[in-house]
Amino acid sequence: MTFRILLVPGVNPDRWLRVWAERLRDVPVELVHASPDEAVPLLRSGGADVALVRLPAAGDDLSTMPLYTESTVVVVPKDHVFSVVEEIDAADLDDELLVVPLDDQLHWADAPGTRFAGDPVPTTADAVELVAAGVGVLVLPQSLGRLHQRRGLVARVVRDAPGSAVGLAWVTDRYDDLTEEFIGIVRGRTATSSRGRGAPAPEPTPPTPRGKGSGGSATGKGTSGKAATGRKSSAKGSATPRTRKPRPR
Structure with a gap:
């Protein structure tokens, strides 16, 4: 399985x-x-x-x-003006040519800039090739930007763009x-959670003993009670002997 x-x-x-x-x-x-x-x-x-x-x-x-x-990034050539900053605003894309592939995962309908009007671009990988050739820029989720990272290109976060x-x-x-x-x-559920087959069975809790025998060891009444005080032995065995008066002869 x-x-x-x-x-x-x-x-x-x-x-x-x-x-x-x-x-x-x-x-x-x-x-x-x-x-x-x-x-x-x-x-x-x-x-x-x-x-x-x-x-x-x-x-x-x-x-x-x-x-x-995920954050959105723009992929541009290494010599592009965006490469000198860490992040840009969406408005910075106004003057850019956007390459939008057919498998676009961002779905940014009102993205600024001008859309590439050439032949349809089938995949994100094809769009990256166009950008590497100096044709436009590409906006996409950050993880896809990392996936398609290549020499000669950089990715910069677009601060106010919609995420994925x-x-x-x-x-x-x-x-x-x-x-x-x-x-x-x-x-993030832990392994000891009661849900899921991966959780180990909890160890049984031993029952609390009841009765006179166990109560003595737990409370000190049974073993260390009357016998320990010496009251019983002093009453019969160790009491001070009485002095007898001599009988008249």
């Missing part, structure tokens, strides 16, 4: 996989890679148990859990114990 996790480009599950390996050593993980357009259909068809995707993931049959929102939300998705009707376990790991 394996647990299959579908990933879209740019998403890194390493920190969760390490925890999974510690808690569920008998259940290996299989990573399934898919393009953003293929991810949800593949999840629905049973190609994966859960998916780390960019939100929203449409469909009434799916359950989703937002995880984090990443979340966990699964088919609601196929929710099971392993899915719950992974959700718990992603949420």
Whole structure:
């Protein structure tokens, strides 16, 4: 039995996989890679148990859990004016030519600048090639910027641009114990939590002993009570002897 996790480009599950390996050593993980357009259909068809995707993931049959929102970056040639700063404002893109690939994951409908009017650009990788050739700039989620990093290009954060939300998705009707376990790991649930098959069973608490025998050792009344005080022995054994008067002869 394996647990299959579908990933879209740019998403890194390493920190969760390490925890999974510690808690569920008998259940290996299989990573399934898919393009953003293929991810949800593949999840629905049973190609994966859960998916780390960019939100929203449409469909009434799916359950989703937002995880984090990525910053947006602009990728430009190394000699571009943006390369001398760490961050820019969205308004700084007004005079730029924007290359928007068909697999765009930012979906920034009102992005400033002028859109590239040449032939359609099929993929983000193709858009990066155009930017490297000096044709326009590319805005995309930060993790995709790292994924496509190459010599001669730099990425700078666009402060007030919309971010890209990443979340966990699964088919609601196929929710099971392993899915719950992974959700718990992603949420930071500890191994000792009562939920999830990876949690160890709690150790039974020994019952509190009751009765006279145990009460003596616990409270000091049984063993160290009357016998310890010497009252009983002094009453009969160790009392001062009485002096008898001599009888008259």
